[in-house]
Amino acid sequence: MTPTLLVPGLLCSEEIFGPQLPVLWPRGPVMIASTLHGDTLAQMAAQILATAPPTFALAGVSMGGYLAFEILRQAPQRVSRLALICTSARPDTPEQSAGRRKMVAQARAVGFERFCALGADALTHPSRKGDPELNAISARMGLAVGMEGFARQTEAVIARPDSRALLSAIDVPTAIIVGESDPLTPAALSEEMAGLIPQARLTIAKDCGHVVTLERPAEVNAALAAWLDG
Structure with missing residues (x-):
């Protein structure tokens, strides 16, 4: 069975994929990449590839999707399937970059532990605001990455290239998954990718x-499951 390589998002640890492991493990080995080292997405992707299996199904969430595109740039022949979760092929706008740097400055100003304690409320659906379980997971993940990791990941994300030119050349089964009310990477961006990747399922x-x-x-x-079984 082909291994599956999971790539967490910004300020995320392996817990971001916790609910998926019981479904993925019966379908083959699962590896969760580390995103804690490297100053650029290219460096991070190279380090992930250095310890990854020879070929793998690749799934990235948010920043992990940006890293998936970088992995495709560096070693497309090693990726047998692709899943892009709550992510985008587009680069940051100047306004988005400024917003990211403002968040890093806020984290330094209020203290990182307090910043992480704010939880996931800014990113979840209104029906999940104040959810204690989601907020506890978000806080744990943030502390696992750390303040300097957050700052480093943020700058790497800001500097990412436009990946739209890659989309039509992706020739593996691709799952694209997004929340209907995603405030960070709106569903329209996933629809855009699904329209350009030949074997995409949204x-x-x-x-x-x-x-x-x-x-x-x-x-x-x-x-x-459908992505891996298809």
């Missing part, structure tokens, strides 16, 4: 924000 989870793997695990798990 799943839009209703009543869901950016943290789709935790907010709507049943929908994500069904989409990933």
